[in-house]
Amino acid sequence: MIKVYGMTASGNCYKVRMILELLHKKYEWREIDVAGGGTRSAEFLAMNPAGQVPVLEITPGRYLTESNAILFYLAEDSPLWPQSRYERAHVLSWMFFEQYSHEPYIAVARSVQRFLPPQHPRRAELPTLVEKGHKALQLMENHLQDNAYFTGLNFSIADIALYAYTHCAGEGGFDLVPYPALRQWLQRIEAKPGYVPMTAK
């Protein structure tokens, strides 16, 4: 059976749980204590030399890393990966946007707010993180004003990738009220059969 090595509070790990539940696949979840050094052990680094969660274990000893590459692997034979080459490329375009222009601001702001003490010097980064995060949210809003999902009419792994840290952006200090189309998109995803919230174990 597929195993996921992940941390429940991580949006990147939640992406993997979310697709497995949506596709009704069986899997085993191994919780990794990242704050306690769980990604720094020799055993973990043998699975992923980059020392990051999530890691997918496909069969014993056969690993895959990077949350969005894991989404691709799990989706490729499902309706979550489009039929047309142009749409497939657009799915990946939004997924690279997520990792380059969204996660480094929206997820990092949440991480700073949630996990660092009140006087931590990294809190000085918050205004910049929030400003750049809002740019990403506005681009998403503009797209969703004319499209139900990131590839148009069909739900795909681009939506899962972007949902993970967008739906909990409030924890990083982002107010989603100015983004009505984006909030409707969040609701469309939360209504899907098999949807699980991030805190589910």
Add this chain to the structure above:
Amino acid sequence: MIKVYGMTASGNCYKVRMILELLHKKYEWREIDVAGGGTRSAEFLAMNPAGQVPVLEITPGRYLTESNAILFYLAEDSPLWPQSRYERAHVLSWMFFEQYSHEPYIAVARSVQRFLPPQHPRRAELPTLVEKGHKALQLMENHLQDNAYFTGLNFSIADIALYAYTHCAGEGGFDLVPYPALRQWLQRIEAKPGYVPMTAK
């Protein structure tokens, strides 16, 4: 004919030129003056609301953004995209690594060194950028000690994505001498038929 809107000095744009040359595809290159506001014009933002190069124009009015998604689109029916699903996922895993853990340090250090004046405050970021960039280079070196390319025996778009900013890392202050397997990998790519250097117009 395919059009590329790009900036020659950008590694992300060079990826697109490189694959088009390696696959012997015809294309038209439109140089964008990024420093002069070329990505901020209404005309450009209509092609890519994120205001970034490169942009691929597949047919008139049909655009694709994000360099690594463009690589996927151009490679999907070529030997640069593997036959096996597991290898395809690994290609994407390295490409997401490139955008999240490599480009933000190695390309940004180069950009600060090359394009900002000597007293610019962002130069204070350089020690951190260089430290994190070396982590990415060491992960690549470790992988390449046992593998000719990032997916093992076969050259793929993961190699093109990682080559773009690695081969010019010296311009960002990175010494590549401690990475012999990586330097051999650079040479293997530079020996390919159709290879063009970054400065080619």
